[in-house]
Amino acid sequence: MASFGLQVIRGLFGLGEHVAPSLAGRAAFELFCRTPNVKRPTEGERRALAGAAGFMTEARHHRLKHGAGCIAVHEFRPEPGRASGATVLVIHGWRSRTEYMRALIEGLRDAGNRVISLDLPGHGRSSGRRLTLASAVETVALAQQWFGPFAAIVGHSFGGAVAVNAVSGFVRGTAPVPVQRLVLIAAPCAISAIFTGFSDMLNVGPRARAAMSRTVERVAGHRLEAFQGDRQLAAVPVPTLVVHARDDREVPAWHAEQYADAGGHVRLCWADGLGHRRILADDGVVREAVGFVDSGKSDLRD
Structure with a gap:
């Protein structure tokens, strides 16, 4: 079962598909590009980093x-x-x-x-x-x-x-x-397949996905499907x-x-x-x- 936070995000993107698909697409792109907080590693990541400390020296x-x-x-x-x-x-x-x-x-x-x-x-x-x-x-x-x-x-x-x-x-x-x-x-x-999986998880609709692709084109010079x-x-x-x-x-x-x-x-x-x-x-x-x-x-x- 999806977490409460994910359910809220899915609901917002579902609403955005009907109210403001371009805005929803840009928001989805920014979420996609957001990287994990390296200052908050998981327990497994902490162990891996500790084990590699000597290697990094x-x-x-x-x-x-x-x-x-x-x-x-x-x-x-x-x-x-x-x-x-x-x-x-x-x-x-x-x-x-x-x-x-x-x-x-x-x-x-x-x-x-x-x-x-x-x-x-x-x-x-x-x-x-x-x-x-x-x-x-x-x-x-x-x-x-x-x-x-x-x-x-x-x-x-x-x-x-x-x-x-x-x-x-x-x-x-x-x-x-x-x-x-x-x-x-x-x-x-196929980079588009990664975006598709991400969009499915967040309930990003087709019009918002098209806006995501346009954002990719603006940033990288080609539509998403070309990668x-x-x-x-x-x-x-x-x-x-x-x-x-x-x-x-x-x-x-x-x-x-x-x-x-x-x-x-x-x-x-x-x-x-x-x-x-x-x-x-x-x-x-x-x-x-x-x-x-x-x-x-x-x-x-x-």
Whole structure:
């Protein structure tokens, strides 16, 4: 049963659909972009952060000015004598942060890569309480200016969608970020599907949804329905590894299948039984991702 607060919100959006659909659509968009309060972690999040405290001391920490706030960037360098000369960008998902990407970061670093990990706006040690796809892509472009070029980008969940949009240059006002390899782990392909699930939960009606799409177009330069990762990858044939679990309840498996349909440059690897978040810490997934990134280093040297 929905909480009382959710019932009230659903009632308000139901009323807004009939009285002021444009206003309701803009309000729904702002709710969608609202990030969790990082100062109020759950008990599980507290334990995870405490467990990663030592790991985070191994990084060099940077802060970049972005819009009205600052972006936290964490730089993990390989041991002296093991550096390959390649730099890899790692992007976490919604309600996540660098600490939760630890296994991937350690695997990439131990293979000789310099790893740059972002805390997206409103997440981790970055400031703010709002995140859009456009602002996330802007932070990737900013990181590329300061720490690039990147041999590869590895993105989990929303971070994978950010990576695709950054590499394709699909968001208005941002140039494509050049890379040799992409790794997408449990990443959504159709952004509109995420909005649909969110709208269904809040009882956002069709006219208000249309207003949401217009707001997306104003912010990012395209209507919501245009943000299709498979089409973006088809237009930019960067070798891509897609890793997904068929039992993922947050991002259904058909998203991975759509990515795989983008062309022969996309390889799909199933990691069944690992869901949406456990997939990040799996040794087999880490080996697969690191091996795929390493296979592109010859391209970088050439």
